[in-house]
Amino acid sequence: MSETYIARSSAIAARMLAGEMMVMNSMDSTFFTLNQVATAIWQAADGRTPLREIVRSQICEQFDIDPEQAQTDAAQFVADLSQHGILLVSDQPMRDPHAPEER
């Protein structure tokens, strides 16, 4: 089974406001807010950890969500954000030399 790796695009801006992560893509000015679960996936998107592992360690354990459902939801979430250029997706680990620091 091939793995999925996710990394944050270098074109995005992000900040937490009142428990919600605001994310904006400078390429097309699309603006999103992420809920707690989506924020956890987004923050763990380091290009090196497989999505499956992120969901297992960051989502299922912290949010007490059914693993199968969590994997399906995460895959959909990743597909949505990659369509908007906010997440980069690959079947190989990615090295991001400009990995930004979030606050």
Add this chain to the structure above:
Amino acid sequence: MSLLNEMSQKAFDLGVPISVHLDVTYRCNERCVHCYLDHEDHGEMTTAEIKGVLEQLAEAGVFFLTFSGGEVFLRRDFFELLEYARRLLFNVKIKTNAVMIREAEAQRIRALGVDTIQISVYSYRPEVHDAITKLPGSFERTIKAIRFMRDQGLKVTIANVLMTWNLHDSDGLQQLAAELGVHYTLDPTITPMMDGDTSILSLRIPGEELPEVFRNPALVPNMEEFCAPPKPVSEDDLEGYSCSAGHSFCYISPYGDVFPCVQFPLPSGNIRRQKFFEIWNHSPELKEVRSIKAKDLNVCSSCSHVSSCTRCPGLAYMEGSMQGPSSADCEKSYYRTGVPTANMLRNSGRARMTPLVQIQPLPVLA
């Protein structure tokens, strides 16, 4: 309400500084006739100091960061600061005259994920633009830079300050912006100089010329609504605030002074002596700004325009009171709608005055 407006409103309600304008220098390679700045360097923040400020701003929740000046590219460390700001995940906008931007700089700006570049252009006629900037050849260099940035896919906005020297050039400049494939914005506001000198206010376009701007559908797409007489004032209107200055927005000078807005010279603290968080949360000046609702305004609270006026508390402050009227905005409301403002009725027959209020860097403690 869009999601972005919803989050901006949330920041306003919670008192989070979601947006900050940071001038990294007052030095400039142009000498625009309407500029309010003193271009001498009186001790700009160092690279390390600005990086420290950026860290504090990120910590405080700032999302939208505008780098401006002066001319930002006169700082040799500007790209270092820009890169640092992007590492901290700010949404970055740059205001520049662009004369120092070539293809390589445009590529680097794009690679750093800058959101928008706003560029000052005053006319579609090189001789008019260069006469305003007092830099021969500046029009050609600026337009060339705009092409470099557009070709990189950057979002570029031409910002035109309308004054007596370029009053009839806005249509031509808007057309040039369309040909270049960039946005266009226009502002008829001229503010007094930082040292209090009001001589440049003579460049303001006369009020009677404003309807030509306000009733130009090319410049004001929603002209009918924009120029409609003011709606009856409601209780909610009187409980409202003028703008986001000091509520969810502030300005920081190259010397670390914090103000409610770039156009509101009320010194509220200095980031070289206090943490930004401390200034934002505890400055008596910012607290005062935040306390003023429409119902508290002298004269304006009884004005029929109170719900739709663009009243700038900073311009009002420069006229003498942050709770008073801003005559320039009274004029705009009148010429926009044809309905006189309470301040105009009060002052009819009296000469308009603009007292001097000076921006001075706060004294540095030993």
